[in-house]
Amino acid sequence: xxxxxxxxxxxxxxxxxxxxxxxxxxxxxxxxxxxxxxxxxxxxxxxxxxxxxxxxxxxxxxxxxxxxxxxxxxxxxxxxxxxxxxxxxxxxxxxxxxxxxxxxxxxxxxxxxxxxxxxxxxxxxxxxxxxxxxxxxxxxxxxxxxxxxxxxxxxxxxxxxxxxxxxxxxxxxxxxxxxxxxxxxxxxxxxxxxxxxxxxxxxxxxxxxxxxxxxxxxxxxxxxxxxxxxxxxxxxxxxxxxxxxxxxxxxxxxxxxxxxxxxxxxxxxxxxxxxxxxxxxxxxxxxxxxxxxxxxxxxxxxxxxxxxxxxxxxxxxxxxxxxxxxxxxxxxxxxxxxxxxxxxxxxxxxxxxxxxxxxxxxxxxxxxxxxxxxxxxxxxxxxxxxxxxxxxxxxxxxxxxxxxxxxxxxxxxxxxxxxxxxxxxxxxxxxxxxxxxxxxxxxxxxxxxxxxxxxxxxxxxxxxxxxxxxxxxxxxxxxx
Amino acid sequence: xxxxxxxxxxxxxxxxxxxxxxxxxxxxxxxxxxxxxxxxxxxxxxxxxxxxxxxxxxxxxxxxxxxxxxxxxxxxxxxxxxxxxxxxxxxxxxxxxxxxxxxxxxxxxxxxxxxxxxxxxxxxxxxxxxxxxxxxxxxxxxxxxxxxxxxxxxxxxxxxxxxxxxxxxxxxxxxxxxxxxxxxxxxxxxxxxxxxxxxxxxxxxxxxxxxxxxxxxxxxxxxxxxxxxxxxxxxxxxxxxxxxxxxxxxxxxxxxxxxxxxxxxxxxxxxxxxxxxxxxxxxxxxxxxxxxxxxxxxxxxxxxxxxxxxxxxxxxxxxxxxxxxxxxxxxxxxxxxxxxxxxxxxxxxxxxxxxxxxxxxxxxxxxxxxxxxxxxxxxxxxxxxxxxxxxxxxxxxxxxxxxxxxxxxxxxxxxxxxxxxxxxxxxxxxxxxxxxxxxxxxxxxxxxxxxxxxxxxxxxxxxxxxxxxxxxxxxxxxxx
Numbered sequence: 008x009x010x011x012x013x014x015x016x017x018x019x020x021x022x023x024x025x026x027x028x029x030x031x032x033x034x035x036x037x038x039x040x041x042x043x044x045x046x047x048x049x050x051x052x053x054x055x056x057x058x059x060x061x062x063x064x065x066x067x068x069x070x071x072x073x074x075x076x077x078x079x080x081x082x083x084x085x086x087x088x089x090x091x092x093x094x095x096x097x098x099x100x101x102x103x104x105x106x107x108x109x110x111x112x113x114x115x116x117x118x119x120x121x122x123x124x125x126x127x128x129x130x131x132x133x134x135x136x137x138x139x140x141x142x143x144x145x146x147x148x149x150x151x152x153x154x155x156x157x158x159x160x161x162x163x164x165x166x167x168x169x170x171x172x173x174x175x176x177x178x179x180x181x182x183x184x185x186x187x188x189x190x191x192x193x194x195x196x197x198x199x200x201x202x203x204x205x206x207x208x209x210x211x212x213x214x215x216x217x218x219x220x221x222x223x224x225x226x227x228x229x230x231x232x233x234x235x236x237x238x239x240x241x242x243x244x245x246x247x248x249x250x251x252x253x254x255x256x257x258x259x260x261x262x263x264x265x266x267x268x269x270x271x272x273x274x275x276x277x278x279x280x281x282x283x284x285x286x287x288x289x290x291x292x293x294x295x296x297x298x299x300x301x302x303x304x305x306x307x308x309x310x311x312x313x314x315x316x317x318x319x320x321x322x323x324x325x326x327x328x329x330x331x332x333x334x335x336x337x338x339x340x341x342x343x344x345x346x347x348x349x350x351x352x353x354x355x356x357x358x359x360x361x362x363x364x365x366x367x368x369x370x371x372x373x374x375x376x377x378x379x380x381x382x383x384x385x386x387x388x389x390x391x392x393x394x395x396x397x398x399x400x401x402x403x404x405x406x407x408x409x410x411x412x413x414x415x416x417x418x419x420x421x422x423x424x425x426x427x428x429x430x431x432x433x434x435x436x437x438x439x440x441x442x443x444x445x446x447x448x449x450x451x452x453x454x455x456x457x458x459x460x461x462x463x464x465x466x467x468x469x470x471x472x473x474x475x476x477x478x479x480x481x482x483x484x485x486x487x
Numbered sequence: 488x489x490x491x492x493x494x495x496x497x498x499x500x501x502x503x504x505x506x507x508x509x510x511x512x513x514x515x516x517x518x519x520x521x522x523x524x525x526x527x528x529x530x531x532x533x534x535x536x537x538x539x540x541x542x543x544x545x546x547x548x549x550x551x552x553x554x555x556x557x558x559x560x561x562x563x564x565x566x567x568x569x570x571x572x573x574x575x576x577x578x579x580x581x582x583x584x585x586x587x588x589x590x591x592x593x594x595x596x597x598x599x600x601x602x603x604x605x606x607x608x609x610x611x612x613x614x615x616x617x618x619x620x621x622x623x624x625x626x627x628x629x630x631x632x633x634x635x636x637x638x639x640x641x642x643x644x645x646x647x648x649x650x651x652x653x654x655x656x657x658x659x660x661x662x663x664x665x666x667x668x669x670x671x672x673x674x675x676x677x678x679x680x681x682x683x684x685x686x687x688x689x690x691x692x693x694x695x696x697x698x699x700x701x702x703x704x705x706x707x708x709x710x711x712x713x714x715x716x717x718x719x720x721x722x723x724x725x726x727x728x729x730x731x732x733x734x735x736x737x738x739x740x741x742x743x744x745x746x747x748x749x750x751x752x753x754x755x756x757x758x759x760x761x762x763x764x765x766x767x768x769x770x771x772x773x774x775x776x777x778x779x780x781x782x783x784x785x786x787x788x789x790x791x792x793x794x795x796x797x798x799x800x801x802x803x804x805x806x807x808x809x810x811x812x813x814x815x816x817x818x819x820x821x822x823x824x825x826x827x828x829x830x831x832x833x834x835x836x837x838x839x840x841x842x843x844x845x846x847x848x849x850x851x852x853x854x855x856x857x858x859x860x861x862x863x864x865x866x867x868x869x870x871x872x873x874x875x876x877x878x879x880x881x882x883x884x885x886x887x888x889x890x891x892x893x894x895x896x897x898x899x900x901x902x903x904x905x906x907x908x909x910x911x912x913x914x915x916x917x918x919x920x921x922x923x924x925x926x927x928x929x930x931x932x933x934x935x936x937x938x939x940x941x942x943x944x945x946x947x948x949x950x951x952x953x954x955x956x957x958x959x960x961x962x963x964x965x966x967x
Contacts, residue, residue: 019948049881049883049943051881051941051942051943052881052883052884052943055883055884055943055944060884060885061883061884066882066883067883324938334941335941335948336938336939336941336948336949336953337938339948339949340936354967355936355967356936357935357936357937357938358936358938359938360937360938361938362938362939362940363940363942364940364941364942364945365942366942366944366945371944371945373940375938375940401529401531401532402546403529403532403535403541403546403547404532404535404540404541405540433913433915433916435913435940435942435944435945436913436916436917436920436940436945436946437916437919438940439917439919439920439939439940439950439952440916440919440920440923442937442938442939442940443920443923443924443927443929443934443937443939444923444927446929446933446937446938447923447924447927447929447933449923449926449927453926453927454923455837456820456835456836456837456838457837457840457922457923457926458804458816458817458837458838458839458840458841458842458855458922458926459816459842459919459922459923460842460843460844460853460855460915460916460918460919460922461531461814461815461816461844462531462843462844462845462846462915463529463531463532463535464535464846464851464915465844465846465851465915465916466844466915466916468499468815468816468819469816469819470919472919473816487834487835
């Protein structure tokens with residue numbers, strides 16, 4: 008076991024695995040190849056960097072390259088793995104300087120992450136069109152927003168890594184007045200808040216009837232109200248066909264129905280896809296959504312090859328099936344578990360429940376498990392759900408806020424399948440109660456009878472989550 | 488089943504049961520006897536009424552007597568049940584007008600609550616000494632604090648019910664300058680905040696070495712720092728022997744060691760005890776702490792007699808043993824379940840985990856399960872615990888706060904036994920994650936691998952609860 012542990016990708020999964028392995032096996036060579044220059048950064052923090060609540064790109068780095076090297080990890084930035092010979096256990100690597108090298112491995116982690124997709128929107132390559140995937144992209148958006156007369160480019164930070172040419176090109180643009188966001192998912196909603204903070208005229212286009220589809224209708228309606236109240240113009244049920252403009256600059260957004268809008272900047276956030284093209288010529292199998300197929304220990308079908316993070320599948324706690332839900336904690340947790348496993352302590356990566364939270368201006372939104380009835384039916388359940396709205400604190404205690412909770416359960420067994428929440432007072436953390444219940448296969452009756460905390464400043468006697476369980480409880484067969 | 492359902496006690500347990508029974512059996516007579524005049528009020532809201540955040544006593548009522556009657560419940564205030572003949576199923580009742588009547592019952596709920604104890608503190612009967620148990624007591628404290636020259640007695644509200652003589656007597660006192668709180672439990676800590684808001688010189692005396700004993704040392708230390716920073720003088724390890732003064736008015740607090748303090752008002756919050764004296768001449772058995780012994784459906788050993796709320800035992804989710812933890816949700820939940828049971832739908836009252844939260848100025852404190860190692864050992868476990876302090880949000884996101892989490896597990900099985908938390912940013916609700924895990928007999932490893940929510944405004948990638956589980960996980964045998 009003296010062959011090196013090698014991770015492809017220097018972000019959450021790769022570095023969590025590398026750190027854990029090196030800590031457990033200090034004598035082992037641990038190498039991380041990152042094709043770009045950024046490592047260990049927070050995707051989720053980017054909207055707040057653009058908004059200006061986070062000052063500098065460097066603030067979004069969890070670990071600097073120096074800190075990574077202090078852990079004894081051999082970090083190689085600007086190194087792209089272009090081929091995997093899993094029989095010989097050798098990688099072919101190309102450096103940004105144009106060199107080519109071969110690297111043997113004992114254990115390999117594929118942590119290549121995901122990329123933003125822009126298909127089928129035409130004109131995504133125009134200047135002024137951004138995807139917010141990667142810190143260079145975030146830096147370009149912020150540079151674009153700032154007034155070149157008053158803000159120096161260096162203000163964004165990230166001196167050592169940033170794509171300076173990209174940033175300077177966008178910094179030279181006049182600050183935009185009208186911004187179009189294409190896509191009403193996490194990124195779209197968070198960026199609406201970020202752009203609004205700069206005083207821009209923000210238009211959000213969503214193909215479906217509601218924003219934040221994974222959060223269900225009850226959350227979406229509250230968020231849509233919040234967005235409208237904050238001055239964001241919502242274009243729901245509106246399919247964007249293309250972005251166009253002269254001289255390679257975006258000037259206009261055009262919808263499939265023919266409507267158009269003059270824009271100075273467009274942000275496309277319509278989805279991401281796992282980076283698994285590298286595996287095409289290998290025996291390593293992919294599964295759901297073309298993510299790498301792995302087992303409960305993050306092992307692929309090929310001996311000594313693991314995968315984790317945004318490029319890999321995970322077992323869903325409710326369905327028991329493989330699923331692909333690319334989120335930050337999952338990458339960190341699975342990476343860390345694989346680091347322990349390759350170091351000799353076999354460690355399960357854990358399940359996912361699709362638990363997610365997002366801030367939409369002042370509204371805290373959460374979801375976990377199966378929210379959509381159709382998805383629940385497809386998984387073999389007979390879903391029944393209830394939505395309640397209740398105060399977040401005792402009625403007489405100041406500062407409470409309406410909190411809307413939806414719970415979904417299986418009608419016969421009473422098993423809890425999923426839930427959503429929205430509200431301005433400590434709503435987000437409450438979804439973790441439901442997530443914890445799901446992970447433990449609790450029934451809605453068990454949730455209803457749980458001894459949760461009560462004090463007037465924090466909750467009513469029956470927390471809104473318990474009230475939802477009480478109401479839903481009467482719709483299931485097995486309540487006790 | 489046409490015999491009436493009768494509840495003794497018009498608060499959370501009695502009225503939850505009565506409401507549920509009447510809803511399920513509209514034709515049945517449902518009677519609630521309350522010996523006092525207040526019904527359905529929030530004990531937990533009283534400190535905030537004294538503080539002034541809650542304007543009027545009436546705001547603390549969940550249901551008015553008129554609303555209770557609208558539900559078809561025959562509410563009889565000023566009716567004290569003085570004897571139970573459980574063979575004949577007949578109660579003897581004395582009214583405040585001096586009448587005596589007999590009331591047959593089909594099913595009976597004992598929901599007599601608890602009372603504040605002052606033993607062994609001498610001088611608790613002096614004017615200016617309060618216990619904060621019951622709204623009259625809260626009204627008297629507030630009346631005492633207000634300046635009679637500027638505040639009318641009627642300001643406190645509660646016109647229909649309040650003990651006006653008591654309130655007027657205290658309103659006539661000069662507003663106090665120095666206040667002693669005897670006891671550093673929930674009431675003591677909450678009242679320190681309330682008195683401080685009135686600009687008083689607040690002294691808190693605690694016999695043990697730390698405030699909030701059920702929350703453990705890690706929470707206590709943070710809270711003690713907070714109290715001190717807010718100007719509360721802490722007297723830890725100081726046993727109060729007596730309160731004394733001339734003319735029946737409290738003037739001085741004297742400690743067992745001889746130290747004394749001149750005070751204008753004293754609040755004694757050293758514990759409560761179940762009101763079960765009524766059962767002395769009946770075959771109805773009491774158990775832990777002299778609370779009524781009941782089974783998983785709230786049934787006593789006597790047919791047709793149930794008990795719930797602050798006067799009754801409950802099954803502890805971790806130990807599986809009967810315990811007595813008088814808290815608001817428990818009373819509501821057990822009352823409601825018994826209401827369903829007597830109406831023909833046998834419903835378990837659920838377990839308790841001793842989950843509790845308390846606000847100490849800006850610190851949110853939570854606890855659940857077994858926190859004390861000795862208690863865990865007594866219950867047959869081999870406890871191991873870890874305490875961590877972590878940020879409540881991503882480090883780069885503004886507004887986060889240090890959050891301290893302690894988790895306790897059984898060394899061999901890895902089963903989670905309990906936890907505590909303290910912090911200023913959404914700490915309280917986080918204890919519910921641990922409570923939910925306990926209720927489901929989760930191991931610390933299962934908690935560690937739970938798919939909890941992450942977004943920079945709400946938590947770091949690893950929520951502080953998960954970080955604590957990660958750290959504790961390495962100290963248990965069965966991690967996976």
